[in-house]
Each structure stands twice: as structure tokens, then as C-alpha cells.
Amino acid sequence: MCGIAGFNWSDRELGSRMIGEIVHRGPDQQGVEVVGDVTLGAVRLSILDLSPNGSQPMSAGDGRHWIVYNGEVYNFREVRRHLEARGHVFKSGTDTEVVLRAYVEHGPRCLDLLRGMFAFAIYDAREREFFLARDPVGIKPLYYRIAGGKLLFASEIKALLVHQDVPRDVDPQALYDYLGWEFVPAPRTMFRGVHKLPAGHYLRVRGGGHELVRYWDMNFDPEEHAASYYRDRLRELLDDAVRRHLVSDVPLGVFLSGGLDSSAVTAFMRKHVRERLRTFTLAYDDPSYSELEHARRVARAFGAEHHELRIEPISVPLMEEAVWHLDEPMTDLSAIPFMLICREARRQVTVCLSGEGGDEVFVGYDRFRASRFDADIYRRFVPAAVRRMISPLAARLPDQPQKKGALNVIKRFVQGSDLPLAGEHLRWQYFLSPGDRVGLFRPDLLAAVETDPFAELRRRLDGRDNWTRLARELYLDFHFVMPDSVLMKVDKMSMASSLEVRVPLLDRAVVEFAASIPDHFKYRGVTTKVILRQALRGLLPPATLSRGKQGYSFPIKNWLREELRPYMTTLLNESPLIREHMNLVHVNRLIAEHVARTHNHNHLLWALMNLAVWHKLFVLGSSEAALGRRRSLERRDPAAV
Numbered sequence: 001m002c003g004i005a006g007f008n009w010s011d012r013e014l015g016s017r018m019i020g021e022i023v024h025r026g027p028d029q030q031g032v033e034v035v036g037d038v039t040l041g042a043v044r045l046s047i048l049d050l051s052p053n054g055s056q057p058m059s060a061g062d063g064r065h066w067i068v069y070n071g072e073v074y075n076f077r078e079v080r081r082h083l084e085a086r087g088h089v090f091k092s093g094t095d096t097e098v099v100l101r102a103y104v105e106h107g108p109r110c111l112d113l114l115r116g117m118f119a120f121a122i123y124d125a126r127e128r129e130f131f132l133a134r135d136p137v138g139i140k141p142l143y144y145r146i147a148g149g150k151l152l153f154a155s156e157i158k159a160l161l162v163h164q165d166v167p168r169d170v171d172p173q174a175l176y177d178y179l180g181w182e183f184v185p186a187p188r189t190m191f192r193g194v195h196k197l198p199a200g201h202y203l204r205v206r207g208g209g210h211e212l213v214r215y216w217d218m219n220f221d222p223e224e225h226a227a228s229y230y231r232d233r234l235r236e237l238l239d240d241a242v243r244r245h246l247v248s249d250v251p252l253g254v255f256l257s258g259g260l261d262s263s264a265v266t267a268f269m270r271k272h273v274r275e276r277l278r279t280f281t282l283a284y285d286d287p288s289y290s291e292l293e294h295a296r297r298v299a300r301a302f303g304a305e306h307h308e309l310r311i312e313p314i315s316v317p318l319m320e321e322a323v324w325h326l327d328e329p330m331t332d333l334s335a336i337p338f339m340l341i342c343r344e345a346r347r348q349v350t351v352c353l354s355g356e357g358g359d360e361v362f363v364g365y366d367r368f369r370a371s372r373f374d375a376d377i378y379r380r381f382v383p384a385a386v387r388r389m390i391s392p393l394a395a396r397l398p399d400q401p402q403k404k405g406a407l408n409v410i411k412r413f414v415q416g417s418d419l420p421l422a423g424e425h426l427r428w429q430y431f432l433s434p435g436d437r438v439g440l441f442r443p444d445l446l447a448a449v450e451t452d453p454f455a456e457l458r459r460r461l462d463g464r465d466n467w468t469r470l471a472r473e474l475y476l477d478f479h480f481v482m483p484d485s486v487l488m489k490v491d492k493m494s495m496a497s498s499l500e501v502r503v504p505l506l507d508r509a510v511v512e513f514a515a516s517i518p519d520h521f522k523y524r525g526v527t528t529k530v531i532l533r534q535a536l537r538g539l540l541p542p543a544t545l546s547r548g549k550q551g552y553s554f555p556i557k558n559w560l561r562e563e564l565r566p567y568m569t570t571l572l573n574e575s576p577l578i579r580e581h582m583n584l585v586h587v588n589r590l591i592a593e594h595v596a597r598t599h600n601h602n603h604l605l606w607a608l609m610n611l612a613v614w615h616k617l618f619v620l621g622s623s624e625a626a627l628g629r630r631r632s633l634e635r636r637d638p639a640a641v
Contacts, residue, residue, distance in 0.1 A: 008037065008038050008130065008150060008151045008205075009037055009038070009039065009150065010034050010036070010037045010038070010039055011039055012032050012034050012039060014039065014162065014163065015032040015034075015039040015040070015041040016030075016032050016041070017162045018041055018154060018159040018160075018162050018163075019032065019041040019042065019043050019159065021156070021158045021159045021161075021162055022043060022154065022155055022156050022158065022159050023043050024325075024495060024496055024497070024498055025043055025045065025070070025155060025156070025495045025498065026042065026043030026044040026045045026498070027043070027045065027498050028044050028045055028046040028050075029043070029044035029046065029052075029054075029055050029056070030042070030043045030044070031044075031055055031056055031057055032057075033057040033066065035057075035066055035123060035125055036125055036128075038123055038125070040057040040066055040068050040121070040123060041057070041068065042056035042057055042068040042069070044056055045350070045498055045500060046249075046250070047072065047248055047249065047250055047350065047351060047500060048072075048093060048094050048095060048247070048248070048249055049092050049093035049094045049249070050249055050250075051092070053091055053092035053093070053094070054092050054093070054094040054096060054097075056068055056069065056096060058092075058094075058096055058097060058100060060097075060100050060101060060104055061091070062104070063125070064124060064125050064126045065100060065103070065104050065122060065123070065124055065125070066100075066122065066123045066125070067096060067099065067100040067103075067120060067121070067122045067123075068120065068121050069095075069096045069099055069100075069118065069120040069121075070118065070119045070120065070140050070142075070155050071095075071116060071117045071118030071119060071120070071135065071139070071140045072095060072116050072117055072118070072247070072500070072502065073095040073098060073099060073114050073115065073116035073118060074115055074116045074244035074245055074247060074507075075113075075114070075115040075116070075244065076094075076095035076098040076099075076116075079098050079102055079113050079114070080098045082113070083098065083101050083102060083105055086105060088101045088104075088105065095116070099114065099118065099120060100122065102114070103122050103131065108131065108133075108202055108204075108213070108215065111133055111202065111215050111216070112215075114135075115244070115507065115508050115509065116135065117135050117137070117139035117140050117502070117503070118133070118134070118135045118139075118140055119132075119133070119134045119135065119140040119141060119142035119155065119197070120132070120133055121142075121153055127206065128206065128207070129204060129205065129206040130151060130153075130203075130204070130205040130206070131202060131203075131204055132144065132153060132197060132202060132203040132204075132205070133197075133201075133202040133203075133215075134197045134198070134199055134200070134201060134202075135199065135200075136199060136200040136215075136216040136508055137199055137200070137357070137478075137482070137483065137487070137506045137508070137511065138186075138198070138199025138200070138482065138483025138484070138487050139487050139490075139491065139503060139506065140155075140491060141155060141156070141196065141197075141488060141491055141492075142154075142155065142196070142197040143155070143156070143157050143160060143189065143194055143195065143196055143197070143327075144194075144195055144197060144203065145160055145166060145193055145194050145195065146205065146210055147165070147193060148165075149208050150165075151205050151210075152166065156327050156492075157189060157191060157194055157327040157328065158324075158327055158618075160194060161191075161618070166191075166193070166194065167191070167192065167193060168191060168618060168619045169191065169192040169193070170190060170191070170192065170577070170615075170619070171184075171188055171189065171190060171191065171192040171193075172445055172448045172449050172581075173188060173448075173449045173450060174188045174189060174190045174192075174328075175190065175445070175581065175611070176441070176445065176446075176449045176450075176451070177453075177456075178190065178328075178329060178330075178607065178611070179431075179432055179440070179604065179607050179608070179611070180430050180431060180432035180437075180453050181429070181430065181431075181453075181481075181485075182330065182331040182332065182431060182485065182603065182607055183330045183331075183332070183481075183484050183485040183488065184328055184329075184330070184484065185456060185480060185484055186198040186199070186483065186484050189327075189328055190328040190329065190614065191328070191618075196484065197212075198212075198214075198483070199479070199483040200214055200215060200216040200217060200479075201213060201214050201215065202215055217479075218474075218475055218478050218479065218511070218512075218515055219515060220467055220468075220471035220474070220475065220515050221515070221516060222515075222516055222517060222518040222519070223516050223518075224518065227521060227531070227534065230517050230521055230531050230535075231531060231534045231535045232535075233513065234510075234513065234514075234517075234531060234532065234535040235535040235536075237507070237509055237510050237513055238264065238268055238504070238505070238510060238535065239268050239271065240509070241268075241504040241505070241507035241509065241510050242265060242268035242269055242271075242272065242353070242504045243268070243271075243272045244504075244507070245353055245502045245504040245507070246269065246272055246273065246353075248350075248351050250349075250350040250351060251278075251348065251349040251350060251351070252273070252278075252349055252350075252351045252352065252353065253277075253278035253279065253280055253345050253348065253349040253351070253352045253353075254266050254269055254277060254278070254279050254280070254352060254353045254354070255279075255280055255281070255341065255345070255352055255353070255354040255355070255501075256279040256280065256281050256295045256298055256299060256304070256306075257281060257282075257291045257294070257295055257355070258281070258291045258292075258293070258294025258295035258296070258297065258298050258544065258547070259291065259294070259355065259544075259547055260355075260358065260364075260529060260532065260533065260536070260540075260544065260545070260547060261355030261356075261357075261358030261359070261364070261505060262298075262354065262355035263298045263355075263536075263540050263544045264355065264358070264505070264532070264536050264539070264540065265353050265354070265355050265504060265505065266279060266298060266299075266302055266304070267302065267536070267539040267540055268504075268539075269353060270302045270303075276303065276304065276305050277302060277303070277304040277305065278304065278305050278307065278345075278348060278349060279295070279298075279299045279304040279305070279306045279307065280307045280308075280309070280341055280344060280345045280352070281295035281299075281306070281307070281308055281309070281341070282308075282309050282310075282311055282337050282340070282341050283308050283309065283310045283311065284310070284311050284554065284555065292308065294543075294544065294547065295308075297541055297543065297544065298540070298541065298544055301540075301541050307344065307345075307348075309340060309341055309344045311337055311340065311554055313559050313562075313563045313564070314336055314554075314559070314564075316567055318336060319336065319609075319610075319613060320613055320616075320617060321339075321496075322335055322336050322339050322493070322496075323610055323613045323614050323617060324617055325339070325492050325493065325495075325496040326488070326489075326492050326493075326614075327492070327618075328614060328618075329607065329610040329611045329613075329614045330484075330485060330488055330489060330610075331603070331606050331607045331610050332485055332486070332489045333554060333556055333602075333603075333606070334489065334554070335489045335493055336493075336554065337554050338489060338490070338493045338494075339493035339496055339497075342493055342494045342496065342497045342499045342501070343496070343497045343499075345497075345499055346497040346498060346499040349499075350498075350499065350500060351499070351500045351501075351502065352494070352499060352500070352501050352502070353501075353502050353503075353504060354490065354501050354502070354503055355503075355505060356486055356487065356490055356503045356505070356506065357482070357486075357503050357505040357506035357511075358505045358529070358532070359477075360474065360477040360478050360481075360482050360486070361474075361478070361505060361506070361510065361511050361514045362514060362522060362528070362529040362531070362532040363470065363474065363522045363523045363528045363529060364528050364529050365425075365477070365528075366428070367416075367425045367426065367427075367428040367429055368425055368470070368473060368523060368528060369526060369528070370413055370416060370417075370425065370427075370428045371424065371425035371427075371428070371469070371473060372523070373413070374413075374416075374417050375469065378417060379417075387417070390414060391414055391418055394410060394411050394414035394415070395411070395414075395415075395599075396598075397410065397411045398597055398598060399411075399557070399594075399597050399598070399599060399600040401555075401557075401558055403555070408600065411600075412428065413428070415433065416428035416430075419454075420454060422454040422457060422458055423453070423454045423457060424457060424461075424469070424472055424473050424476055425473040425476075425477075426454075426457065426473075426476055426477075426480070426481070429481065430453055431603040431604055431607070432453065432604070436586070436590075436604065437451065437453075439583060439586040440582055440583060440586045440587070441581060441582060441583070442580075442581055442582065442583060445581045456480070457476060457480065460475070460476065460479060460480060461475070461476070468519055470519045470522070470523060471519070474515075478511075487503075490503065517531055533545050533546075556602050556606055557594070557600055557602035560594060560595075560602055560605055560606070561594065561595050561597070565595060568591065568605060568609055569588075569591060571609055571612050571613070572584075572587050572588075572591070572605075572608055572609065572612060573587070573588070575611075575612035575615060575616070576615065576620070577611065577612060577615040577619070578608060578611070578612055582608070587608065590604060590605060591605065
């Protein structure tokens with residue numbers, strides 16, 4: 001596991017500064033190599049083969065091929081045997097060398113052999129060609145900039161910003177998209193001219209040209225078998241995926257919320273780990289947000305050494321630290337709690353397994369239920385004229401302090417249902433109302449962007465009209481939301497503490513098999529994850545099998561009305577970015593309505609706050625000193641911070 005950086009000119013000092021910005025990703029070894037007029041850099045978190053033989057940048061020994069690599073390939077031993085049969089001789093026990101030699105042997109087709117999470121760059125010195133690749137699901141990030149015939153790439157944007165020619169201009173389309181989706185969809189970033197390599201793609205750069213290629217895509221082609229076939233095969237694949245994800249020469253743990261997904265990972269992990277399991281969970285004083293008792297029940301069932309972290313209202317320095325590590329604003333409400341639980345886990349382990357991906361693969365979110373209710377009942381049996389009457393009535397419902405009160409659910413359902421059908425189930429994941437889109441932004445920004453929030457969704461679904469509604473929705477969750485929201489959070493918040501997090505429910509074999517399962521085995525009536533629950537029967541406590549979705553979130557809507565209210569008001573009214581692009585009258589109306597509890601604007605207000613903090617950190621640079629101590633501590637001992 002590493003952070004990587006590189007560029008196609010010779011400058012060892014610049015390479016050292018770039019990897020210095022991401023040393024939290026790999027405190028165990030840092031290296032910079034100049035190969036002709038190319039500079040490669042890497043920082044290493046040692047997981048496999050802790051000896052110097054695993055150091056990066058790594059050469060194939062042929063004077064031609066070099067790699068910088070971030071990730072884990074869980075089937076590397078099988079791939080290694082395949083390559084040894086073809087005459088390759090290995091000098092290390094790492095998966096890094098396996099990936100490099102697989103490319104030497106097969107070129108881009110090597111990606112079909114790899115089962116894991118990765119982002120890597122290989123330089124071919126003879127052909128003077130770069131090959132950059134990101135894993136099929138997008139678990140590991142990779143950023144790049146191509147300008148003036150020059151390539152820069154890195155695991156985090158902050159490493160690219162070391163170069164003086166990388167502008168810190170805000171991309172207006174990214175800003176607009178972010179405030180609706182709460183993340184910036186690939187290939188854009190909040191920085192104009194800096195791109196994310198999309199999941200399942202590779203980039204070839206040679207001479208003055210480059211080629212971006214999709215090498216993997218999700219295809220929903222359901223087969224017809226008995227339920228027992230899907231149940232038994234899924235259980236086998238999950239067991240195999242978790243077993244493979246345990247490969248490590250360092251201690252492992254597991255994040256346990258007590259929900260179905262993390263409990264499943266814990267159950268399969270128990271089968272393959274001899275020592276006592278170490279489980280980690282979060283707790284809040286507000287019981288509508290806390291899953292503490294559910295996690296305790298599962299931990300007891302598997303005899304785990306259970307660790308709990310109680311979350312208090314967040315501080316401003318903590319918020320700034322999270323935004324700095326994220327590189328760009330991404331306002332998943334579980335991001336800061338996840339950063340904190342990763343920090344706690346890193347005190348004891350170097351690798352943690354987690355249940356991310358289960359909701360996207362097996363249909364777990366409430367938005368799937370909302371979409372089905374909207375299509376099958378609300379629009380079918382409630383006339384359009386009546387729906388138009390219901391909408392303003394629902395808007396006047398007060399906000400309840402609980403995470404999911406009945407009035408909150410009704411109000412949110414009606415808000416999403418009012419949006420265009422092109423939004424599919426993501427209408428309930430979009431947080432800019434039509435009124436906000438008109439009232440919040442200044443006219444010059446609206447004139448510079450594509451204002452249809454669902455235009456990108458239509459493009460991604462082009463040619464898939466013959467799929468079922470659920471298949472289209474799963475595709476969007478998998479390819480649009482998950483790589484740049486859920487998985488970006490997991491990567492950045494874990495690597496902030498030099499902790500590797502693995503997500504076995506997103507194993508390639510698992511997700512490809514799940515795509516072949518018919519809809520009615522995934523979602524039936526009001527029950528989500530139908531086939532997953534059946535596959536886990538007998539492994540998990542009955543109460544866990546019947547649980548719904550909750551997840552790591554935190555009561556930010558209440559904190560914005562209380563502890564964080566003065567900071568929020570000052571920050572949003574004084575931010576140069578907010579003042580330049582937003583209507584402050586509208587911003588303050590949002591604040592007033594939220595504080596008065598007539599509306600819940602926590603998603604939009606929290607997004608604006610993170611945007612303002614991001615601008616202060618990365619564009620103005622005014623809070624760099626506040627992060628200096630944190631970053632110096634990271635370089636010495638990430639687990640001690």
C-alpha cells in the first residue's frame with residue numbers, strides 16, 4: 001500500500017516534495033527515482049514482504065519497466081505462479097512486483113488477471129510511455145494533469161499542487177455538481193484541469209498524446225436459477241473473498257457497525273483468523289444515530305475483542321483536518337466519524353476490513369424503497385393534481401430531531417418524487433431543490449455550467465433502456481456515486497492515519513456474480529438484500545439478519561442548530577468563495593429555516609461549509625499553519641496522532 005506520484009521530466013527535489021505531501025499514506029518507506037527524464041516517487045505502508053525488497057519505485061530489472069503502485073492484489077500468488085511458468089523470476093514477495101511483471105508479460109490485458117484494489121503507474125523507458133490504471137470498482141484514487149506536453153499524477157491532489165504550474169482555479173461545473181450530489185463526479189475535480197482517473201479505466205500517455213480506455217464495466221444480465229443456487233454460490237464467494245482479503249504480514253481488525261454488511265464480514269473473518277478478532281465501532285449519545293448495542297451483540301456472538309469510540313460534537317480543527325485529507329469537499333456525513341474510528345483502529349492494527357459496498361451491490365439504501373414506492377404506488381394511485389397539492393403541504397412539515405422520524409421521511413420522499421424521473425432513485429440523493437438552484441447561485445455561474453442535474457445520469461445510462469429499473473439504479477450507484485463518494489471517503493479517511501481498509505463485499509467475483517442475480521432475489525416487497533440475508537442465515541444472529549440500514553453518520557443537523565451555529569454563520573457569510581458565487585440572502589434564509597426547525601437544510605449547509613473550508617485551505621492557504629503540527633506528527637508516528 002503506497003501513495004504514488006510522478007511526472008515526465010527530471011526533478012528529484014520536486015518528486016521529494018510531492019511525496020512529502022502524502023507521507024501519511026506510507027510512513028514505512030519513501031523513495032524517488034529518476035529514470036532518464038522521468039521522475040517517479042512513492043511512499044510505502046508495508047503490508048506484504050516487510051523487507052527492503054518491497055521498496056518503491058520498483059524496477060523489473062530489465063532497465064526498461066518501472067512501477068509505483070498503491071493497493072493490494074489478493075490473487076497475486078496465483079498470478080505469480082502463472083508468470084513463473086512463463087519464465088519470470090521474482091526478487092520479492094510483494095504483489096507490486098507481480099503487477100509489474102504481469103504488465104511486462106501481457107500489457108494492458110494484465111488488468112483482467114488482477115483481483116483487488118489498486119491504482120498504479122508503469123513507465124516503459126524504451127517506448128517512453130506511461131500506463132496508469134485504477135481498479136474496476138474505484139477503491140483506490142488516482143489523479144492526473146496533462147498540460148503543455150507534461151504529465152503529473154499522484155494518489156492525492158495535494159501532491160500535484162506542489163508544482164507551481166498547477167493552477168488552483170475552481171471548476172464551476174464541479175462546484176455546481178458538488179452542491180447537489182455532495183461529491184464531485186469523475187473525471188472532474190474541484191480544481192480546473194486536474195482529473196480523476198475513472199474507476200475501471202486506464203490511461204496511456206506517450207509523446208504528445210494520451211488515450212483513456214474503459215477496460216471493465218458492470219453488465220446486468222440476470223440468469224434464471226433456483227434461490228438455493230444463488231444463496232449457496234453467494235455464500236461461497238463471500239467466504240472466499242473475505243479469506244483472500246486477510247492476506248497480510250501485519251495485524252488486522254474489522255469495522256463493526258452491527259449492520260448486515262459489517263456483521264457478514266466479521267462472521268466470515270472469524271472462520272479464517274486464528275487469533276481473537278479485534279472489532280471497532282462508533283457510538284453517539286443520540287440513540288437514533290447510535291448502533292452500539294447492535295455491534296455489541298455481534299461482537300459477543302463471535303468472541304471479539306470489541307473497541308468502542310464515542311463521538312462528541314466535532315471541532316473546527318477536526319473539520320479542517322478532514323477536508324485537507326479529502327483534497328476536495330465531499331460531504332458524506334459519515335466521513336469525519338470514519339476518520340476518527342480509523343485513527344482509533346490504527347493504534348492496534350495496520351489493516352481493517354469493512355462492509356462498504358453491500359448496499360450498492362445487494363440493494364440496501366432507502367432510496368431503492370422510495371423509488372419503488374414512487375413508481376408502483378404513489379404515481380400509480382395518486383393523481384398528478386393531488387400530488388401537486390401534497391407537495392407544498394409536505395414542505396411545511398417541521399423537522400424532527402431524530403435521524404429518521406416519520407415526518408422527516410414523508411417530507412424527504414415528496415421532495416425527491418417532485419424531481420424529474422430521469423434522476424432514477426438518485427432523486428432522493430440529490431440535495432439542491434429547484435428553488436435552491438435558482439436562488440442560491442449567482443447568474444454568471446449558472447451561465448457557465450450545465451444546470452440539468454441529471455444530464456450526466458442520462459449519459460451514463462445511454463444504451464441501457466432495456467435494463468430493469470432496479471438494474472439501472474444499481475448501475476448508477478455502482479459507477480456514479482460509489483467511486484467518488486463512498487470509496488473516496490474510505491480511502492482518504494483511513495490513509496489519514498496510515499490505515500489500510502479493505503472492502504471484500506466489492507471483490508470483483510462477488511460483484512460480477514451479484515449482477516447476474518435476478519431483481520426479485522435482491523429486493524422483494526419492502527425487504528432489501530433478500531438473497532444476502534438468505535446466504536447469511538445460520539451465520540449471524542437472527543436480530544442482525546432482520547436489521548435495516550443505518551450506518552456511520554452523525555447528528556450534524558442538530559449540531560448546526562446548537563454548538564456549530566455561530567461558526568457556520570460566520571464562515572458562510574465571510575467566505576470569499578461563497579460571496580463570489582452565491583447569493584448571501586438565500587444562504588442566510590437557509591440558515592434561519594434550519595435553526596427554526598421548519599426545514600432540514602443540513603445537507604446543503606454542511607456542503608457549503610465544507611466548500612468554504614476547502615477554499616480556505618487549498619486556494620487561500622490561510623489555515624496551513626494550523627495543519628503543520630498534525631502533518632509533522634504524521635511523519636514521525638501516524639498512530640500517535
